[in-house]
Amino acid sequence: MKHPVVNQDDCISCGLCAEVCPEVFRLNDKDLSEVHNPAGASEEKIQEAIDCCPVQCIHWES
Ligand code: SF4
Numbered sequence: 001m002k003h004p005v006v007n008q009d010d011c012i013s014c015g016l017c018a019e020v021c022p023e024v025f026r027l028n029d030k031d032l033s034e035v036h037n038p039a040g041a042s043e044e045k046i047q048e049a050i051d052c053c054p055v056q057c058i059h060w061e062s
Contacts, residue, residue, distance in 0.1 A: 002062045003038035004046050010057035017058060021049035025058075033058070 004024065006017075011032045017025040018033060023040035025033050050058045 001039070002043070002060050004035055004050065004058055005061045006033045006035060007057040007059070008032040008034070010055050012055055014054060016052045016054070017049040020052050021045050025049055 006025070013027065013031040013033075015027055015033075018027055021041050024035060024037055024046055026036050028034045050060075
């Protein structure tokens with residue numbers, strides 16, 4: 001199944017993805033975004049979070 005992946009090397013810890021879609025994304029103890037529940041929200045909502053990332057470090061993998 002298609003699921004979102006965060007490239008943590010590029011994450012700047014802005015927190016936007018976790019604000020837009022907290023069901024799927026959260027900041028870990030290093031303040032980097034991580035996917036805690038890849039199926040926690042609709043594809044549209046996950047896409048919204050992907051689109052709001054200022055450094056485009058979230059992408060889909062299948
Ligand atoms: S929106 Fe992008 S840069 Fe901001 S916390 Fe999420 S993954 Fe990191």
